[in-house]
Amino acid sequence: MAKAPTMKEVAKAAGVSVMTVSRAFRADASISTATREKIQRAADELGYVFDATASGLRVKKSGFVAMTIPSISNSNFADTVGGLSERLAASGRQVLLGYTNYDIDEEERLIRQLLGRRPEAIVVTGGQHTEAARKLLQGSGIPVVETWDLPTDPIGSVIGFSNAKAMEAMVQHLVDAGHRRIAYLGGDGNADTRGADRRRGFADAMAHHGLAADLLIDAGLPPISMREGAHAMGALLDSGRTVDAVCCVSDLAAFGALTECQRRGLKVPDDISIVGFGAYELGDICVPTITTIDPAAREIGARAADLLIKCLDEGQSETSAAPITPKLLIRQSSDAAKGGQKK
Amino acid sequence: MAKAPTMKEVAKAAGVSVMTVSRAFRADASISTATREKIQRAADELGYVFDATASGLRVKKSGFVAMTIPSISNSNFADTVGGLSERLAASGRQVLLGYTNYDIDEEERLIRQLLGRRPEAIVVTGGQHTEAARKLLQGSGIPVVETWDLPTDPIGSVIGFSNAKAMEAMVQHLVDAGHRRIAYLGGDGNADTRGADRRRGFADAMAHHGLAADLLIDAGLPPISMREGAHAMGALLDSGRTVDAVCCVSDLAAFGALTECQRRGLKVPDDISIVGFGAYELGDICVPTITTIDPAAREIGARAADLLIKCLDEGQSETSAAPITPKLLIRQSSDAAKGGQKK
């Protein structure tokens, strides 16, 4: 358990100066092949590992891109992180991840912590932040990307979409399919701002169609997952109110709702339609498959990476990228024609 | 977009020395309340953010704990990361994450990259590594924890369990329930070493019971998820071979298999039993619920954190922690009595 060896020790072992060792580890530098090999051997011998921290301090490039997501357990965000990481790896950069737990104050704490690592850029989920967090981001001097949302007053670049608009398209689909008594199932509060936007989009669309948006079912505090979806669906059914369709904040909640129907012997979509949001793998595999909106989670990350690489390596100022266009995927759970058995 | 201000600038603005500013940011230091407030004001004014990188270089404590996982999209590993992060946050440390993509060579590259950030400890998933990766870890001079496995020749500490043994318990359960023609559904290769261990445990247990382990269904390369499970189940059913039960490498694969049965009108567990591994939320919500093994994914991370905190803060040498004891959770998918309708 020795301390990690430094360039100095490698230099001594190889009989050269530290500077020469430093050069040997950079592809471009001018070094004779003989010395480079000698140094490589010495480094391997000692188990030397290049110290990216010290290097970063000197050249003022940490190689980090920071990102905040609400939760690591949500595969939508995991996909975005995956897209970002993969694309960024090609340019030798690493993602430094933090979880806000759907809490805007926690996000502020997190942003401060992440900025302390001197990332070259920062990607955040959502467009709503504390005043202090906004100031931190604005004053950070690095490119900022807000994702999964379309903030009215963006800080830097945006790779996102309107959650409200996307939900309006979903309601349109349900109305077109003949549904009138449509419920919304999701978190009640505003902690999950994307969830709140979807709820708002739902209410607006219902109003637009002259329908009552009185069936707003509270599934509790985020994260809203399958269990919460099932419970909330149970509560709705227990209430005895008439419903033809349920619009859920995510596919996870929708799947939970679906299983609750199955447990009670209700047929989806024949007795009731259920739709989700997010295009999780689950919704494309379960029986019946779940109608959803695909926000291109992985692409959000990939495009954020592309944008940042342009800013960082090609010196372009923050491009305003084309917005993401979520796609409505009509599947069995809302389509009696394709769905289960006829009544 | 100014450069991030430094302590020096804060010091000038507050009319004190850098050292005093440095002290003002540490809880313990002896500083008069007046100066501390003055400095705090100056720092806020300038939008100063403490540079953890430079501090780490000087005190030789990065505040990072590195971790490698096969994939961020698998909620089992996400849970372990969650447990680790949360517990570590209390001690002011941050998790630096990397994804191996189930590739041992990628893991080696990753470990080198992570060690370059000078983490105070490193947690890896699994016990199988390239020779070079082992050397890197052994020579790193920091605590190493291997998880999700019980390596025969551990590098440092281990917080894990035997995947083979856990699977044997599952086979025992199926045999007790009267099953004889039991298939295994999982990845075919060795890229996913935990998957390979589970398959081996399956084969051993079958042999032990005097049963043929001839139904090994290849679900392709990892990650094996719902879709792969569904396809593999389809292939098994198409083959026309008799099967009473299917043992899957994970709940995700098991759920895929389950849906394939539903699509073909087969009743689970009446016509066929299906069991999984991992205790994913999904398996406890779907209809029927899926019998599984709970490896306490989150606890693995939490206990790794506890162990590391002991090593790092209390100077204890690498404790050999008690092994994780996976729990068999018998649910509807393998229990005709509790399961669906009677035949």
Place this chain on the structure above:
DNA sequence: CTGAAAGCGCTAACAT
């Protein structure tokens, strides 16, 4: 192609 000196932003150790 190689080396010596200086310094990135911070703090331990020693003054005062």
Place this chain on the structure above:
DNA sequence: ATGTTAGCGCTTTCAG
């Protein structure tokens, strides 16, 4: 309670 000096491991800059 506060300041000064030196240096963490690396690289930029300037010499050779």
